[in-house]
Amino acid sequence: MAAPETVISLRAATASLGARTVLRGIDLTVDRGEVVALLGANGSGKSTAVRAVIGQVPLSSGDLELFGTPFARFRQWRRIGYVPQRSTAAGGVPATVREVVSSGRLAHTGLRPLGRADRAAVSRALELVGMADRAKDSVNALSGGQHQRALIARALAGEPDLLIMDEPLAGMDLTSQDVLAEALREQVGRGTSVLLVLHELGPFAPLIDRAAVLRDGLVERVADPESLHDLACHPHDTHDAEGAASAIRTGLSVSEANPGTHV
Amino acid sequence: MTELLTYPFMQRALLAALLVGIAAPAVGIYLVQRRQAIMGDGIGHVALTGVALGFLLNTNPVWTAVLVASLGALTMELIRWYGKARGDLALAMLFYGGMAGGVMIINLSPNGSNASLTTYLFGSVTTVSNSDVIAIVCLSAFVLAGSLGLRRQLFAVCQDEEYARVTGLPVRLLNLLLAVTAAVTVTVAMRVVGLLLVSALMVIPVAAAQQATRGFAGTLGVSVLFGVAVTLSGTATSFYADVPPGASIVVLAIALFALVTALAAPLAKHRARRSPAEVVAGGGPARPVPAEPAGGEAGGTAGGAAAGASRSKGSGSASRDGGFRP
Numbered sequence: 001m002a003a004p005e006t007v008i009s010l011r012a013a014t015a016s017l018g019a020r021t022v023l024r025g026i027d028l029t030v031d032r033g034e035v036v037a038l039l040g041a042n043g044s045g046k047s048t049a050v051r052a053v054i055g056q057v058p059l060s061s062g063d064l065e066l067f068g069t070p071f072a073r074f075r076q077w078r079r080i081g082y083v084p085q086r087s088t089a090a091g092g093v094p095a096t097v098r099e100v101v102s103s104g105r106l107a108h109t110g111l112r113p114l115g116r117a118d119r120a121a122v123s124r125a126l127e128l129v130g131m132a133d134r135a136k137d138s139v140n141a142l143s144g145g146q147h148q149r150a151l152i153a154r155a156l157a158g159e160p161d162l163l164i165m166d167e168p169l170a171g172m173d174l175t176s177q178d179v180l181a182e183a184l185r186e187q188v189g190r191g192t193s194v195l196l197v198l199h200e201l202g203p204f205a206p207l208i209d210r211a212a213v214l215r216d217g218l219v220e221r222v223a224d225p226e227s228l229h230d231l232a233c234h235p236h237d238t239h240d241a242e243g244a245a246s247a248i249r250t251g252l253s254v255s256e257a258n259p260g261t262h263v
Numbered sequence: 264m265t266e267l268l269t270y271p272f273m274q275r276a277l278l279a280a281l282l283v284g285i286a287a288p289a290v291g292i293y294l295v296q297r298r299q300a301i302m303g304d305g306i307g308h309v310a311l312t313g314v315a316l317g318f319l320l321n322t323n324p325v326w327t328a329v330l331v332a333s334l335g336a337l338t339m340e341l342i343r344w345y346g347k348a349r350g351d352l353a354l355a356m357l358f359y360g361g362m363a364g365g366v367m368i369i370n371l372s373p374n375g376s377n378a379s380l381t382t383y384l385f386g387s388v389t390t391v392s393n394s395d396v397i398a399i400v401c402l403s404a405f406v407l408a409g410s411l412g413l414r415r416q417l418f419a420v421c422q423d424e425e426y427a428r429v430t431g432l433p434v435r436l437l438n439l440l441l442a443v444t445a446a447v448t449v450t451v452a453m454r455v456v457g458l459l460l461v462s463a464l465m466v467i468p469v470a471a472a473q474q475a476t477r478g479f480a481g482t483l484g485v486s487v488l489f490g491v492a493v494t495l496s497g498t499a500t501s502f503y504a505d506v507p508p509g510a511s512i513v514v515l516a517i518a519l520f521a522l523v524t525a526l527a528a529p530l531a532k533h534r535a536r537r538s539p540a541e542v543v544a545g546g547g548p549a550r551p552v553p554a555e556p557a558g559g560e561a562g563g564t565a566g567g568a569a570a571g572a573s574r575s576k577g578s579g580s581a582s583r584d585g586g587f588r589p
Binding site: 084 | 430
């Protein structure tokens with residue numbers, strides 16, 4: 001693949017949830033091997049944009065192409081690894097971490113049982129997120145951050161070309177965030193593209209190629225790597241800096257709300 | 264005990280009980296997983312109309328019940344998709360309609376009365392005929408092929424429907440298949456446990472098993488074992504005590520549930536002692552309820568109080584800032 005392949009192409013997308021228009025014409029492209037972050041305040045449309053990309057929120061207008069295929073004809077689901085925001089992966093019956101992560105192989109196996117390669121991929125994904133020792137535990141016994149790592153492993157188990165993650169850092173302590181950043185770095189190194197919703201860049205900052213800041217269902221601005229660096233390393237020192245200010249206002253509103261917790 | 268096996272009607276009843284004991288929990292586990300434990304009950308009510316229809320048309324009620332129950336289950340599934348707002352009321356009306364329709368039709372049929380419905384409501388071992396056994400064997404084969412053959416797909420759909428769709432699974436088709444499979448299971452079980460108690464056999468063995476298991480496959484296996492144990496012993500009890508088998512099976516199932524619950528607490532303690540990794544920093548001990556990535560994770564850090572007040576998405580950043588920032 002010589003030419004830069006466009007993995008996600010969302011053009012002039014609008015979408016509504018119920019009566020409320022959440023996306024008002026969003027353009028978003030992710031090229032092969034690129035890591036793109038969506039930032040923005042609560043309710044700015046980040047999650048809806050991500051869910052529109054995977055077809056879980058229907059577009060009322062606009063175009064969506066995945067891997068160069070119009071969405072209506074897209075069938076290569078095995079190339080996508082999805083990490084939902086709030087875990088619904090807790091049913092009324094216990095399931096082990098390994099069982100949940102194994103669901104990530106279904107797009108590969110179809111009706112045939114898990115083969116050796118599938119089991120190896122599941123083990124590898126568990127290792128990547130540092131959950132190999134919890135494989136036999138019930139997901140209901142995990143903390144929020146561990147649960148989130150299990151869901152990330154589920155997406156990684158499918159060995160996807162495109163990872164789509166909705167707030168993967170939610171509920172994670174610093175150590176887990178670093179583990180996850182390392183796992184992501186390895187994936188990106190293999191040419192995996194990533195689209196992720198973040199509230200703050202944290203240890204992901206060095207990995208991110210572009211950040212789109214959403215506001216009221218529109219892309220307010222696209223941050224380049226330099227301002228990203230300021231955003232990541234000095235989110236509060238650069239308070240007045242022209243470029244980063246709006247991103248801080250929208251993207252990092254939670255940290256803003258608790259200034260007292262900073263040392 | 265062996266004298267039981269000398270009566271042909273008991274042989275038929277025990278064979279039916281064995282198949283029901285396997286099939287009901289094997290399907291019920293998905294309903295429990297999807298938190299729709301009550302669905303079997305609803306299908307049972309609707310199936311009653313089917314049974315009465317069999318009397319009216321003078322055919323084997325098992326087949327008409329399969330048909331009507333499947334239609335009812337498909338309707339419930341469609342209501343689940345489209346009627347989010349008042350779905351519970353629509354379902355309730357389906358239950359009542361099934362019951363009322365059954366009683367009405369049975370009284371319209373020439374050789375039926377409310378009394379003929381009783382064996383279908385609470386089960387009956389003495390009336391399991393040869394043609395019933397054939398129907399039960401065929402239908403159980405269908406149910407087990409679906410619920411065990413597609414268990415990884417159904418597991419994924421019931422665990423996390425949105426994720427399953429993004430995996431490319433035919434989620435709607437699988438949901439409809441599960442609905443029909445549940446309907447067929449209800450019909451298979453109605454001769455043994457009866458329509459009013461059939462849901463108990465789909466739910467209680469699963470509820471009992473999951474007290475002692477950590478995984479889905481384990482829960483499936485243990486609940487099928489429990490199911491077979493209570494249907495066989497309940498059918499035998501029914502023979503000796505001369506009570507409807509549905510009653511004895513369900514009473515035994517609840518007793519088993521209570522026993523497992525009593526034994527599960529020490530077992531869990533033992534496990535907790537064995538795996539100290541359970542108590543990691545800030546995470547606290549094993550949570551009984553499915554944990555959302557909420558404020559709990561951040562609870563141990565300095566920013567905990569503030570994080571608890573903010574939305575769940577904020578807790579990660581708050582714990583970071585509060586705990587480690589130099």
